[in-house]
Amino acid sequence: MTRHEPKTHRAIPNWMYPFAAIAVLFLVIPIWALLWRLPWLEIGELITAPASIDALWLSVWTCSVATLLCVIFGAPLSLWCSREDQYGPWQAKLARLTRGVLRLPMVLPPVVAGLVLLQTWGRYGLLGQYLDLFGWRIAFTSVAVVIAQTFISLPFFFASFESALRASGHKYERQARILGAPSNTIFWQITMPLVRPALASAAALAFARALGEFGATLTFAGSLQGVTRTIPLDIYLLREDDTGQALALSLVLIILAIALAVFAQFIGKSAKWQTEEHRDKRPANPESDTVKLAAQTEAVRQLAEKLADSKTGPQIRVQAQVPERKVTIDTTFPAGQTTALVGPNGSGKSTLLSVLSGTLGYDGQVDLGLKKVGILEQKPVLFPHFTNQTNIEFALRFSHPNLNRAARAERAAQALAAVGTSHLAKRYPSQLSGGEKQRVAIARLAAGAPEIVLLDEPLSALDEDAAKQARQLLKEVLAALKATTVLVTHHSQDVLELAHWMVVLKQGKVYRRGEPDALLGLLGDDPQKAKLAVVWS
Numbered sequence: 375m376t377r378h379e380p381k382t383h384r385a386i387p388n389w390m391y392p393f394a395a396i397a398v399l400f401l402v403i404p405i406w407a408l409l410w411r412l413p414w415l416e417i418g419e420l421i422t423a424p425a426s427i428d429a430l431w432l433s434v435w436t437c438s439v440a441t442l443l444c445v446i447f448g449a450p451l452s453l454w455c456s457r458e459d460q461y462g463p464w465q466a467k468l469a470r471l472t473r474g475v476l477r478l479p480m481v482l483p484p485v486v487a488g489l490v491l492l493q494t495w496g497r498y499g500l501l502g503q504y505l506d507l508f509g510w511r512i513a514f515t516s517v518a519v520v521i522a523q524t525f526i527s528l529p530f531f532f533a534s535f536e537s538a539l540r541a542s543g544h545k546y547e548r549q550a551r552i553l554g555a556p557s558n559t560i561f562w563q564i565t566m567p568l569v570r571p572a573l574a575s576a577a578a579l580a581f582a583r584a585l586g587e588f589g590a591t592l593t594f595a596g597s598l599q600g601v602t603r604t605i606p607l608d609i610y611l612l613r614e615d616d617t618g619q620a621l622a623l624s625l626v627l628i629i630l631a632i633a634l635a636v637f638a639q640f641i642g643k644s645a646k647w648q649t650e651e652h653r654d655k656r657p658a659n660p661e662s663d664t665v666k667l668a669a670q671t672e673a674v675r676q677l678a679e680k681l682a683d684s685k686t687g688p689q690i691r692v693q694a695q696v697p698e699r700k701v702t703i704d705t706t707f708p709a710g711q712t713t714a715l716v717g718p719n720g721s722g723k724s725t726l727l728s729v730l731s732g733t734l735g736y737d738g739q740v741d742l743g744l745k746k747v748g749i750l751e752q753k754p755v756l757f758p759h760f761t762n763q764t765n766i767e768f769a770l771r772f773s774h775p776n777l778n779r780a781a782r783a784e785r786a787a788q789a790l791a792a793v794g795t796s797h798l799a800k801r802y803p804s805q806l807s808g809g810e811k812q813r814v815a816i817a818r819l820a821a822g823a824p825e826i827v828l829l830d831e832p833l834s835a836l837d838e839d840a841a842k843q844a845r846q847l848l849k850e851v852l853a854a855l856k857a858t859t860v861l862v863t864h865h866s867q868d869v870l871e872l873a874h875w876m877v878v879l880k881q882g883k884v885y886r887r888g889e890p891d892a893l894l895g896l897l898g899d900d901p902q903k904a905k906l907a908v909v910w911s
């Protein structure tokens with residue numbers, strides 16, 4: 375049988391292959407040359423020579439300390455800079471400036487870096503002169519080696535970790551904040567597990583850079599065996615007198631670099647929730663798509679009984695302005711009812727929802743009291759490193775702090791059962807279909823029994839059948855919760871089935887408000903099929 379490769383394999387023009395091959399040879403041939411010239415028979419003896427052992431040990435411990443310092447100081451700084459879009463204009467500018475300045479040492483020649491450090495920490499340096507008063511001398515000691523390595527590798531750590539953090543965004547942290555998690559919990563249980571692979575590869579990069587550090591170390595710390603002579607300095611000194619030993623130490627450096635690369639790869643892939651293999655093992659799941667609506671409705675009713683603590687939501691009064699988005703809203707959302715918030719693209723619906731969820735700054739007044747808020751978005755934000763059951767238990771820790779671990783587990787299981795997803799409890803979100811994810815998110819919303827619910831086009835990403843089922847589920851859950859709900863939607867079907875009240879936005883202002891029946895009457899005889907746009911045109 376003839377095999378046909380996917381088209382992407384031919385996406386690169388043929389003339390590019392020789393260039394790519396030259397790049398590979400250019401990098402690989404020198405390593406081959408080193409291996410070829412190595413005195414393999416004496417290698418053990420050369421590596422275990424006292425001077426080599428001293429240099430090796432010094433490099434390993436100084437680089438480890440330098441990497442640790444990069445992580446301890448560089449990680450908080452990277453996190454702070456990467457969240458620039460959450461700050462006000464001044465703090466955002468400062469974060470951008472810091473990012474620019476911190477990258478400078480990357481282009482500073484290492485010898486210049488050594489001189490700069492000498493001017494700072496040397497006996498007569500800016501800071502060194504004061505340390506000298508206490509008899510502390512840093513230059514030309516092992517501490518100087520660590521400082522030089524940290525100075526050189528910190529910008530590399532920062533550049534790698536900060537850009538990974540910016541690329542990954544902060545939607546999970548935002549979701550955790552909406553669920554009521556305190557910042558320490560968010561940091562340790564959401565941010566850290568999610569950024570662990572990026573942190574490991576940034577740390578590996580910092581270690582590798584520190585390991586190869588030469589110019590700054592020689593200028594600032596000198597080259598004293600066992601004190602400041604690291605492997606690169608030793609190789610440099612040996613290169614003419616004892617080429618064999620220099621080559622043997624170079625091999626050690628190469629092996630260490632390869633070990634670091636493998637370690638970073640391993641850490642990056644070791645998270646169970648991330649592995650492709652884990653994803654592929656997902657068994658077929660016909661059950662979830664055929665949940666009987668009647669049984670589901672009954673289950674949601676039973677859950678509603680459990681949610682006896684859910685009080686009727688409050689009336690929400692909004693008088694808010696977001697001048698930078700030209701949005702000025704003055705309206706009321708009736709207590710315990712669902713209000714459909716509709717309007718053309720860019721009319722301010724998401725902006726208003728962000729104001730209500732407390733994730734966007736505004737001028738004016740929005741009175742939510744200290745009510746519990748639940749949110750459901752078009753693409754449900756489930757924490758990828760928690761199983762579906764744990765996702766719900768995590769939310770319950772903050773919505774119901776009085777429940778113990780066992781009670782949380784029981785309630786989470788009930789919520790999953792109510793939406794027909796008990797069989798998905800132990801899976802990770804990455805193993806679910808879009809409709810299943812939305813069900814689990816609805817279960818989390820229901821379990822938290824919020825008094826205010828914000829729904830941002832929750833059914834738009836689902837196909838017709840899944841949307842129909844999820845709509846029915848939402849209807850039951852909202853009725854059980856008695857929450858004050860704001861539903862952003864573009865579909866008349868959602869308004870017809872879920873809403874008691876309707877607010878129409880246009881160009882950042884309230885254009886119309888009223889009973890859905892009255893406003894949807896504008897859509898003609900068959901409002902289900904008509905486009906909502908008629909309401910604001």
Ligand SMILES: Nc1ncnc2c1ncn2[C@@H]1O[C@H](COP(=O)(O)OP(=O)(O)OP(=O)(O)O)[C@@H](O)[C@H]1O
Nearest residue numbers: 698699700701717718719720721722723724725726
């Ligand atoms: N991150 C942002 N920064 C600056 N302006 C924004 C941002 N997001 C939206 N805007 C602007 O704010 C106004 C309201 O946008 P918003 O996203 O609230 O509208 P929307 O009604 O939710 O639109 P859609 O139906 O397309 O989601 C628009 O003029 C938009 O260009």
